[in-house]
Amino acid sequence: MECKVFKFGGASIKDVEGFINVGKIIIHFEKENLVIVISALGKTTNALEEVVKTWFYQKPGAKDLLMNVKNSHQQIAAALLKDSSSVFNEINDLIVEIEWIIEESPQEKFDYYYDQIVSIGEMLSTKILAYYLTELGLPAVWVDARDIIQTDNTYRDARIDWENTQKKADHILKKFLEQQKMVITQGFIGCSSENFTTTLGREGSDYTAAVLSYCLDAGSMHIWKDVQGVLTADPRLFQNVIKLPRLSYKEAIEMTYYGAKVIHPKTIKPLQNKNIPLYVRPFDDSESEGTLISDVLELSYPPVIVIEPNQCLLHIASNDFSFVAEHHLSRIFSLLDKHRIKVNMMRNTAISFTICTSYIPDKIEAFRVELGKEFNMVIDDELELVTIRHYNEETLQNMKKNRLVLLEERLRNTIQMVIKNLPEMKRIEG
Ligand code: ASP
Ligand code: MG
Numbered sequence: 001m002e003c004k005v006f007k008f009g010g011a012s013i014k015d016v017e018g019f020i021n022v023g024k025i026i027i028h029f030e031k032e033n034l035v036i037v038i039s040a041l042g043k044t045t046n047a048l049e050e051v052v053k054t055w056f057y058q059k060p061g062a063k064d065l066l067m068n069v070k071n072s073h074q075q076i077a078a079a080l081l082k083d084s085s086s087v088f089n090e091i092n093d094l095i096v097e098i099e100w101i102i103e104e105s106p107q108e109k110f111d112y113y114y115d116q117i118v119s120i121g122e123m124l125s126t127k128i129l130a131y132y133l134t135e136l137g138l139p140a141v142w143v144d145a146r147d148i149i150q151t152d153n154t155y156r157d158a159r160i161d162w163e164n165t166q167k168k169a170d171h172i173l174k175k176f177l178e179q180q181k182m183v184i185t186q187g188f189i190g191c192s193s194e195n196f197t198t199t200l201g202r203e204g205s206d207y208t209a210a211v212l213s214y215c216l217d218a219g220s221m222h223i224w225k226d227v228q229g230v231l232t233a234d235p236r237l238f239q240n241v242i243k244l245p246r247l248s249y250k251e252a253i254e255m256t257y258y259g260a261k262v263i264h265p266k267t268i269k270p271l272q273n274k275n276i277p278l279y280v281r282p283f284d285d286s287e288s289e290g291t292l293i294s295d296v297l298e299l300s301y302p303p304v305i306v307i308e309p310n311q312c313l314l315h316i317a318s319n320d321f322s323f324v325a326e327h328h329l330s331r332i333f334s335l336l337d338k339h340r341i342k343v344n345m346m347r348n349t350a351i352s353f354t355i356c357t358s359y360i361p362d363k364i365e366a367f368r369v370e371l372g373k374e375f376n377m378v379i380d381d382e383l384e385l386v387t388i389r390h391y392n393e394e395t396l397q398n399m400k401k402n403r404l405v406l407l408e409e410r411l412r413n414t415i416q417m418v419i420k421n422l423p424e425m426k427r428i429e430g
Pocket of ligand 1: 009010039040045046121187188201202203204205206
């Protein structure tokens with residue numbers, strides 16, 4: 001049975017109007033078999049991250065932060081629903097579970113607690129939506145994504161166990177769809193084989209929708225967003241941004257790999273593997289098809305600019321002036337992998353090796369410590385990584401204005417530059 005998988009992000013359900021709008025879109029597609037994947041409301045995930053950090057590092061105020069999350073959900077539920085008593089109980093139960101955790105002092109690793117706590121954002125949002133759709137007379141059924149999405153136990157970056165996820169999707173979701181139910185479930189979260197909650201990485205709801213699309217052989221997947229589709233650059237940073245009506249899977253993978261935030265980078269592969277078209281469409285205009293991403297022969301594209309902020313350069317040199325040779329590189333790479341430091345760009349010279357990566361101080365510090373005595377590492381931070389796909393000289397020269405280019409690499413379709421916006425550079429000696 002062919003279904004459509006919809007995904008709504010936090011921005012589309014940040015307030016009562018958002019829920020009402022989502023309801024309208026769903027009614028519009030009421031005749032279809034729908035699986036609806038939802039993120040947490042608005043900035044809830046950030047708020048819950050603060051709860052975990054505050055409690056884990058034993059600072060005061062975690063409980064108050066949690067109560068803010070509870071109150072904001074109750075307010076929306078009260079304003080949205082005719083009868084909010086049942087959902088109030090459910091909200092309460094979810095919050096109480098977290099209260100129990102944060103009443104004790106932490107015994108396990110941070111990432112484990114992160115997933116147990118932050119995941120309730122999606123639990124709360126889907127509960128509210130499921131009640132609302134039911135009040136609208138739709139055959140909504142709330143499904144716990146942790147009963148479907150099986151993962152390993154890499155907290156905060158869990159990998160999908162495809163075999164078991166497929167079995168569960170067949171067993172649970174297909175049954176609901178055959179009964180003409182409309183499935184409402186959480187993005188971003190999964191379950192390990194030990195039955196603990198895991199998460200798939202920030203903004204991972206798109207990926208959940210793609211995993212489910214794959215397992216259900218969906219006819220299409222639709223990401224509803226607060227933009228017109230996939231654009232040639234971030235409209236908050238650039239003028240004259242245009243929407244790309246069509247993209248190939250390959251182009252979409254490249255763009256997201258370089259940091260385009262419009263879809264989660266892992267989303268495309270499962271869809272491409274089964275040739276499932278993906279629509280990125282505006283939630284304020286359900287008639288517009290937005291951008292269609294599918295299996296097309298390479299199209300020609302205008303220049304597309306992707307900016308990855310918060311970058312740094314790590315200059316790694318051997319201490320004794322020996323060449324940074326292959327065996328050094330292999331050691332450096334195995335440590336990068338171990339510390340899950342993603343290399344966005346790299347360059348080697350006689351006695352040093354430079355990489356561009358996101359500036360995440362605790363990860364980089366742990367990496368530096370492990371590099372040990374053989375190497376010396378210098379960090380340049382407060383940088384940006386600019387990628388221009390399908391560049392032309394004009395776009396390139398415009399991007400270079402008032403910026404210092406520290407590293408540049410040109411390939412056939414792509415140019416990448418690590419840039420500094422300010423005149424003076426801050427160096428942290430390490
Ligand atoms: N709520 C999660 C986040 O904000 C997942 C998502 O939005 O896709 O990262
Ligand atoms: Mg979100």
